[in-house]
Amino acid sequence: MTARRRAAARTAIVLLTTAALAVACANPEEETPSPAGSGGEQVVATGAPTGAGCSLSQYGAEKLDLKNAIVGFSQSEKEANPFRIAETQSIRDEAAKLGVKELKVTNAQSQLSKQIADIQDLLNQGAQFIIVAPLNSDGLEPALQAAAAKKVPVLTIDRKVNATPCKDYLAFLGSNFVEQGKRAADAMIKATGGKGKVAILLGSSGNNVTTDRTKGFVDQVAAQAPGLTVVAQQTGDFARDKGQQVMEQIISSNPDITGVYAENDEMALGAVTALTAAGKKPGKDVKIVSIDGTRNAVQAIVEGTINAVIESNPRFGPLAFKTAQDFYNGTAIPENVIISDREYDSANAQASVASAY
Numbered sequence: 001m002t003a004r005r006r007a008a009a010r011t012a013i014v015l016l017t018t019a020a021l022a023v024a025c026a027n028p029e030e031e032t033p034s035p036a037g038s039g040g041e042q043v044v045a046t047g048a049p050t051g052a053g054c055s056l057s058q059y060g061a062e063k064l065d066l067k068n069a070i071v072g073f074s075q076s077e078k079e080a081n082p083f084r085i086a087e088t089q090s091i092r093d094e095a096a097k098l099g100v101k102e103l104k105v106t107n108a109q110s111q112l113s114k115q116i117a118d119i120q121d122l123l124n125q126g127a128q129f130i131i132v133a134p135l136n137s138d139g140l141e142p143a144l145q146a147a148a149a150k151k152v153p154v155l156t157i158d159r160k161v162n163a164t165p166c167k168d169y170l171a172f173l174g175s176n177f178v179e180q181g182k183r184a185a186d187a188m189i190k191a192t193g194g195k196g197k198v199a200i201l202l203g204s205s206g207n208n209v210t211t212d213r214t215k216g217f218v219d220q221v222a223a224q225a226p227g228l229t230v231v232a233q234q235t236g237d238f239a240r241d242k243g244q245q246v247m248e249q250i251i252s253s254n255p256d257i258t259g260v261y262a263e264n265d266e267m268a269l270g271a272v273t274a275l276t277a278a279g280k281k282p283g284k285d286v287k288i289v290s291i292d293g294t295r296n297a298v299q300a301i302v303e304g305t306i307n308a309v310i311e312s313n314p315r316f317g318p319l320a321f322k323t324a325q326d327f328y329n330g331t332a333i334p335e336n337v338i339i340s341d342r343e344y345d346s347a348n349a350q351a352s353v354a355s356a357y
Contacts, residue, residue: 053332094317181216243267
């Protein structure tokens with residue numbers, strides 16, 4: 001090879017290396033790592049109240065090796081919601097990763113009576129540990145009593161049940177929903193300048209998520225922004241189509257609203273559709289803040305139709321099974337295992353879309 005050809009080859013290598021580095025740096029996931037607890041595995045919040053611990057002996061359960069066990073998962077709602085899809089998939093993936101002998105999955109299709117029957121069926125099929133995403137905070141007593149009678153631990157995720165920990169159920173894994181509401185209020189105050197008229201799209205009734213997210217928001221607005229008035233509160237049942245219908249009604253009765261707080265992303269996206277159809281500009285004429293962190297909602301921030309989203313991470317699989325393993329290894333499990341949630345806004349949405357669920 002001549003000197004000229006050797007020089008040309010060296011130049012080509014340098015150019016290819018530089019291009020590769022540029023591509024790597026252009027990847028937002030590599031350039032800006034996601035904060036702990038976001039865009040992936042859940043992280044337990046530090047300093048959160050956890051309540052008393054529950055050990056294997058206190059619960060009265062027998063030691064169990066999950067690799068030789070039958071584990072049940074009772075999902076509460078139809079998997080038309082990205083949160084539920086991601087939640088169930090996370091449970092399935094972690095069970096497969098750990099080599100759980102058998103995972104039995106049921107879906108209550110948003111019917112309390114069916115969830116009670118589902119849990120009882122899981123027990124009859126030999127489930128030795130059950131993970132439950134409760135539909136409501138009340139009403140599961142017959143199922144919990146059936147599990148307690150067989151000394152089968154029940155771990156609740158994403159919604160609390162009004163029952164006694166370490167007796168009726170083992171523990172609760174999930175977010176601080178009051179805090180989510182407060183953070184949503186802070187985001188709304190920032191977006192509106194603390195003035196205007198806000199409508200709340202409530203989640204489904206009968207569970208602590210809706211109650212707590214509402215309380216956190218309303219209390220924080222009252223304390224921090226007296227110029228921001230809540231003029232309407234209507235239930236959208238955590239569904240996009242219902243959120244759109246309710247938003248249409250609110251626009252009709254309150255055409256001068258300047259903000260919408262949706263207690264999940266699906267209702268927020270329904271509100272975007274309704275506002276657009278009414279000739280308003282969501283994200284501009286009417287500020288929108290929601291809770292969840294779905295990919296569609298984070299993308300809507302990028303597009304300017306939603307202003308902020310408070311995350312509620314649905315990837316419970318790793319934490320749920322780690323909690324089960326710790327329990328069977330002799331660790332006392334606190335009654336509340338609270339996870340940390342991030343926030344999406346215009347400053348980080350573009351870089352976060354790919355890691356949202």
